[in-house]
Amino acid sequence: MANVTLTNYIQFEVANKEYLFHGLTGNIIELDELSKNMVQTFTEHGERVADTWTLSETSLLQKNPAFTHVLTELEQMEMIQRENDRQQRFSMTPPPPSTTENMPVKTLVFHLVNECNLRCTYCYAGDGEYGAPQKYMSVETADQAIRFLMENSFDEKEVNIVLFGGEPFLNWKTLKYVVEQATVEGEKYGKRVGFSLTTNGSKMSEAQMAFLHQYKVMVSVSMDGTKEAHDRHRPLAGGQGSYDRVSQNVEKLMNIHNSAPIGTRVTVVKDFEKLETSLKHLLSKGFYEVGFAPVTETNMNLALNDEDLKELLRQFEELTDLFVEHALKNEYVGFSNLTNLLKELHIGTNKAYGCGAGLGFFAVSPDGGLFLCHRFNENEEFRMGDIFFGIDQKKRANMLDELHVDRKPTCHSCALKHICSGGCYYEAMERQGDYRAPNAHYCNWMHEWITIGLKAYVKILQHNPTFLEKISGTTKERCVSN
Template sequence: MFGAGSGEWPSHGLDIPMLKARGWRPVPFSEFVLKIHGRCNLACDYCYVYESADQSWRDRPAAMPTEVLDATAARVAEHVRSHALADVAIVLHGGEPLLAGRAAIAASVDRLRAAVPSSCDVEVSMQTNGVLLTDTMLAMLDEHDVGVSVSLDGDREGHDRHRLRANGRGSHAEVMRGLNRLAGSHRRLYGGLLCTVDLDNDPIRTYEALLETSPPRIDFLLPHGTWAVPPPRRPVNGGGTPYADWLIAVFDRWYRAPRKETGVRLFEEIMNVLLGGQSRSENVGLSPVAMLVVDTDGTLQQVDSLKTSYAGAPETGLTVFDHSFDDALWHPGVVARQIGRAALPGTCAACAVRDVCGGGAYAHRYRAGSGYLNPSVYCPDLLKLIGHIGRTVERDLALAQPSGTR
């Protein structure tokens, strides 16, 4: 039922009947990622949808049909009622979701909100490359209260190294036009920026370029990679921490600024967990991941960055037509992301930052043969970054205490 990789952990080796017998129950889904359009108007060379081992997008509808959307709305409503959820988040995704067009997006949002019980708050947002953020598109998103986060990889040189049109033309100028519109009269919708780390880009110049539109938040993403196909310049046998060094430079610039310029999700989540809080990010800490993806054909998937592991890696074998979301809660891949320390390999057990790192992003743990029961391919970088942030915060907290209490 679960396809390729079924002989690897967690499809093989995770004892779900034992978990049930001991009284463990999954956390209901509260975030639903809808692939309302499965194609893109850019050709980014690092894209996990089009450039990875999984090429299933070729066999799926370009846009989510009405019947899939209606079935999804009904399943969300069913899940809300079954678990008495007070709020859910719906993320319109792709591909490039704005390719669906204003009318289809507006109708989708209306259907989703109308289906969910009035007792539940529905937050709708989208992740876009920003190229199609015209005045008319933003007016529609504003009318329907749809938050907008945009992918931007820094200044023109850094962004256009990877985020290109199919003809090789850079997209930075178009993205900035859309971003300036968003950050202007539609600023209330501005959710923030997503930036993929590129070691060839200067970290400080990248960070300061991202500040140009005063984003409320920046999310730095590590390039996807596995133990079989490691990220660019990430040695799999130790030998350096290039990504930690890049991120530490940004952290120090951000943390020591005389005033808060923006939020940085990765740093804030690490600090939050270090200080005893619960993680709100799937890439930090051990909090249960309660997110489900619905593709354009109605198939239910785990986080779609798993496409970098092997063909079919995100699949659950379930669809919105034939299965409830509760069925997906018991998929081994979903369970593995909700059981905390029990999903970490023995090599993580004695690590001082285990509960902060949480094993790192799930997709980055994959190794053929053992599946996802591995440390992150970024393990040395995460250890160094978390250690640096922890020491910095600890030192400042000590300095902030009255002299007689230390």
């Protein structure tokens, strides 16, 4: 008999019951006593590579002939693979595109300005300038970028524009033009245009807030929690703290703009504020959701070391417990890191790439250059063409081939292969020195975080499954923040 392999799985426990999550198909199954014993036999006698165990079928069945029935069931679910068996339907990783010529652009990030009025200590963009001379996107360039999106989205009926910087409100004239003109062009091309905007929140007037409300622009304000935590790392260019100004503007924004959810993002640095304190403070400001992102900066005065990451995980688990407690009462706590994970688990995901960069997602610089994503703005290595002459399809195809998860050997046997797919390319470049490498510094952390999310998912699924439908958008009913 040939070898059999139990592939890419995480085993976890909820309420004294054992479960198996299969990362390639997204299946979650409850283990009975027989299947639990079979998994244990794999782990005790098989050969391990990451989250995958291989054992000869003969050895397995010698332990217990009744394992035959479990093997058959798991093989049908593609959680078990036999040696040299390549007949996969659900667990197969999507291959790199055979051609990129007809791949639509769905989202375009408009870098309206390479300038910022804040001097955040951890800014990956170098005060918003991205290592380039100060630039403002002209109305003419914006107009061409809109046409580029309309023409290169092909038959897509929905496209997205992200208004970005620097601080986008420093170029209000072009920002306003983009929203108004893209709406007109969208109607002409038969497309619905969605708008989102990332801002530091310090430069908004009430008239501008009303404009955002009128066009249903989704807004994300960067805030780092309470006044003390925020001002520590997000000063104005003159050195004074920005919290008071941002907080006042957020209060006005909440009163004026209620046509789309307003969220916030916290950058987590060394010696970070207790996350529950930040979360509750920001939700009390009226934000629908709060997301936490570890700093990319490699400066050891700011970057999270292994002990910091352990503490971050512990506090993520505390927030997860809080989320689940309220979810079981049909109340929503806007911890977006968990919300996004639960959506992926509920809907299912089979990613071959860490994100959409280069697939349907590009960034356009103030002078019209196209870049792999907003974090690579002005980095010539990642220039993918421009909005005047189009995408460099040869470079796009080569880069997508390089970035495919199957080009990352350490990801092959990982349970998170189709969820993480190696992670962020910019993070990999900063931390590993190679944008094509997996984010090795986060591997163990991600495993533990996904396991926390799996436990939360099963608890909610068992006691309030309709809640998962709401947060996943598979029902018209929307969660209401607690």
